[in-house]
Amino acid sequence: MASHSDWSAWHHQLHQRLLKKPQLLPAGSGLVLAISGGQDSMALLGLLRDLRHKHAWTLKLWHGDHGWHQHSGEIAAALSAWCRSQGFDIRISRAEQGQTNSEAKARAWRYAELQKAAEEWNSDVVTAHTASDRAEGMLMNMARGCDIEGLSNLREVRPLSEHIPLGPRLRRPLLHLRRDATSAICSSLQLPIWLDPSNTDQSLERNRIRHQVMPVLNQLHPGCEQRMADLSERLSRVRDTQAGLCDLALQSLIHAAGLDRQTMRRLDDPTCRALLATWLRKQGTPRITSQRLDELSHRLRTGPGNGQSDLGNHWRLEWNPSTIQLINTAPKEKN
Numbered sequence: 001m002a003s004h005s006d007w008s009a010w011h012h013q014l015h016q017r018l019l020k021k022p023q024l025l026p027a028g029s030g031l032v033l034a035i036s037g038g039q040d041s042m043a044l045l046g047l048l049r050d051l052r053h054k055h056a057w058t059l060k061l062w063h064g065d066h067g068w069h070q071h072s073g074e075i076a077a078a079l080s081a082w083c084r085s086q087g088f089d090i091r092i093s094r095a096e097q098g099q100t101n102s103e104a105k106a107r108a109w110r111y112a113e114l115q116k117a118a119e120e121w122n123s124d125v126v127t128a129h130t131a132s133d134r135a136e137g138m139l140m141n142m143a144r145g146c147d148i149e150g151l152s153n154l155r156e157v158r159p160l161s162e163h164i165p166l167g168p169r170l171r172r173p174l175l176h177l178r179r180d181a182t183s184a185i186c187s188s189l190q191l192p193i194w195l196d197p198s199n200t201d202q203s204l205e206r207n208r209i210r211h212q213v214m215p216v217l218n219q220l221h222p223g224c225e226q227r228m229a230d231l232s233e234r235l236s237r238v239r240d241t242q243a244g245l246c247d248l249a250l251q252s253l254i255h256a257a258g259l260d261r262q263t264m265r266r267l268d269d270p271t272c273r274a275l276l277a278t279w280l281r282k283q284g285t286p287r288i289t290s291q292r293l294d295e296l297s298h299r300l301r302t303g304p305g306n307g308q309s310d311l312g313n314h315w316r317l318e319w320n321p322s323t324i325q326l327i328n329t330a331p332k333e334k335n
Contacts, residue, residue, distance in 0.1 A: 030123030037194030043182035118168035131229035152236035
């Protein structure tokens, strides 16, 4: 634990934040910190290391070796040795060939490995996402075409797996800090940093946003990262309110065959759209763009009696004059 002389403004800020938001990292929790070795995760590790006795956490570490570059194994070994020298248990997961050859596949592999570690250790997962990450994600989602869910990206706390709502949680305690702050924390606490060459790969969308777009925005409007992150947080609260109200409304619309289309057709377009989005999300369908959601909502309200639409990933929406049904066409596994 940090001595009084080592207690920095960063420790104080996070400690006070956790006292005001005890649900963010509950006292006495088991926590698995996903650590890359970069400045953000090392800054979070340093802070949690020094605060853990005040909050009675059990802290374990996980690192994913994606194999994206020839030195990834060396970084994993050096990071592991340093963590063990600090008295931490750390698990290294190594991806097999083909598991991480795209950003989407890498993310899926990473979260699957974290899910296994969290369940084995009976712990929640903590990541070092910052306000900078939130702002970058918001820009990417806007450019792709998203609903309010995409603008309220990187929630502070959510289920680690969307398909296991009562399982381990994913917790992000550093969304109030920008990336320049985590660099300062690492310097102040004399923490090592392992640079991942893939973070400068300009062929990756997030890296181009980070290195080409955000510097221009920050030059035009200094501090815009934090303001964008704050807006994302406010929108997440709006979304929570909307989702709660939609859940209540859906209780009277859902029946054994599906969704009551006759009642949906009598609603105004924004309300129909919000209810449809909530229902699809609760059923576990793939995310669809804001434009696609607009089109589906309009067709269900004003279109002909029968119709269907492929949502991707083996999901199909079908409707007749009275009912909207969601069909999963994935082959069933044989016992």
